Amino acid sequence: xxxxxxxxxxxxxxxxxxxxxxxxxxxxxxxxxxxxxxxxxxxxxxxxxxxxxxxxxxxxxxxxxxxxxxxxxxxxxxxxxxxxxxxxxxxxxxxxxxxxxxxxxxx
Amino acid sequence: xxxxxxxxxxxxxxxxxxxxxxxxxxxxxxxxxxxxxxxxxxxxxxxxxxxxxxxxxxxxxxxxxxxxxxxxxxxxxxxxxxxxxxxxxxxxxxxxxxxxxxxxxxxxxxxxxxxxxxxxxxxxxxxxxxxxxxxxxxxxxxxxxxxxxxxxxxxxxxxxxxxxxxxxxxxxxxxxxxxxxxxxxxxxxxxxxxxxxxxxxxxxxxxxxxxxxxxxxxxxxxxxxxxxxxxxxxxxxxxxxxxxxxxxxxxxxxxxxxxx
Numbered sequence: 001x002x003x004x005x006x007x008x009x010x011x012x013x014x015x016x017x018x019x020x021x022x023x024x025x026x027x028x029x030x031x032x033x034x035x036x037x038x039x040x041x042x043x044x045x046x047x048x049x050x051x052x053x054x055x056x057x058x059x060x061x062x063x064x065x066x067x068x069x070x071x072x073x074x075x076x077x078x079x080x081x082x083x084x085x086x087x088x089x090x091x092x093x094x095x096x097x098x099x100x101x102x103x104x105x106x107x
Numbered sequence: 108x109x110x111x112x113x114x115x116x117x118x119x120x121x122x123x124x125x126x127x128x129x130x131x132x133x134x135x136x137x138x139x140x141x142x143x144x145x146x147x148x149x150x151x152x153x154x155x156x157x158x159x160x161x162x163x164x165x166x167x168x169x170x171x172x173x174x175x176x177x178x179x180x181x182x183x184x185x186x187x188x189x190x191x192x193x194x195x196x197x198x199x200x201x202x203x204x205x206x207x208x209x210x211x212x213x214x215x216x217x218x219x220x221x222x223x224x225x226x227x228x229x230x231x232x233x234x235x236x237x238x239x240x241x242x243x244x245x246x247x248x249x250x251x252x253x254x255x256x257x258x259x260x261x262x263x264x265x266x267x268x269x270x271x272x273x274x275x276x277x278x279x280x281x282x283x284x285x286x287x288x289x290x291x292x293x294x295x296x297x298x299x300x301x302x303x304x305x306x307x308x309x310x311x312x313x314x315x316x317x318x319x320x321x322x323x324x325x326x327x328x329x330x331x332x333x334x335x336x337x338x339x340x341x342x343x344x345x346x347x348x349x350x351x352x353x354x355x356x357x358x359x360x361x362x363x364x365x366x367x
Contacts, residue, residue: 021306026358026359027176027183028176030301031194031196031358031362032194032362034196034199036198036199036200038157038162038200038201097257098261101257102258
């Protein structure tokens with residue numbers, strides 16, 4: 001049984017607050033494709049969809065497939081390069097520490 | 108040059124006063140194009156916006172895309188609240204309303220069949236997330252021992268990273284198993300289902316990592332039941348978080364060819 005009040009409340013959530021990822025997933029990737037008169041070049045819209053799809057898709061899965069171009073695309077990945085740089089710096093320090101320790105042990 | 112016709116959806120006729128005041132893309136009021144017992148929901152698009160280059164440029168800008176996508180969804184959702192509705196993909200544009208009417212004539216049978224299938228039904232979205240608690244634990248140990256100059260620091264660091272990775276994989280597997288079990292139950296309540304790609308946290312600001320993302324086409328009278336069932340199954344499992352969205356217009360089921 002549906003309580004109409006709760007159903008309305010449920011509907012009410014479909015406002016401006018609805019998660020953009022959920023909306024894009026549906027209006028860009030679902031919905032019936034009709035060849036309209038004004039054609040967005042299909043290849044281009046597909047490329048756009050792929051770009052957005054990668055944002056929407058699990059980053060881990062994309063990485064597993066070897067797709068990681070967004071890490072180098074500054075428009076799509078502000079925080080990542082910095083995280084990588086920080087991790088690189090940390091690893092370099094670790095290597096230096098290990099080298100020092102190994103050399104010290106040999107002497 | 109006259110305005111073009113941005114087409115949102117095809118629907119069974121409904122009382123136009125129910126859709127009065129609904130504005131679509133670029134704030135344009137919607138109107139209906141009729142053919143027999145079908146209507147197309149349309150709004151005028153200024154000539155300057157209605158060419159391939161202009162439209163594409165807008166859709167490739169995420170902020171513009173968001174505005175257009177939300178306007179598209181607003182119209183589709185408003186119509187779907189009144190009548191069976193078959194949503195079109197974003198940015199379906201015809202030169203004139205006559206061209207839209209031609210589409211209705213040409214695809215009449217297919218549209219009718221799909222709308223019959225959608226009558227009295229809604230789409231419910233279900234997503235399952237896994238939390239990666241302690242994801243930073245390995246880091247903090249590494250930082251503590253960082254620069255201490257011992258080989259032990261490196262070994263500890265690597266062991267911590269490995270344990271962290273194993274925990275992640277274990278949590279992922281556990282959540283995936285939970286998702287499969289839940290999906291089987293929910294599919295039993297629905298008339299159809301579609302599995303979507305999992306979402307990245309970047310766009311969704313989600314509580315954890317999305318491991319399962321699906322849509323169920325369900326009789327409107329059972330939508331609450333399906334949502335409640337999903338919530339309950341989620342609550343029984345301390346390792347996952349459930350997010351229910353909807354009810355949506357049946358976007359995910361509009362293309363009958365699209366498999367799961």
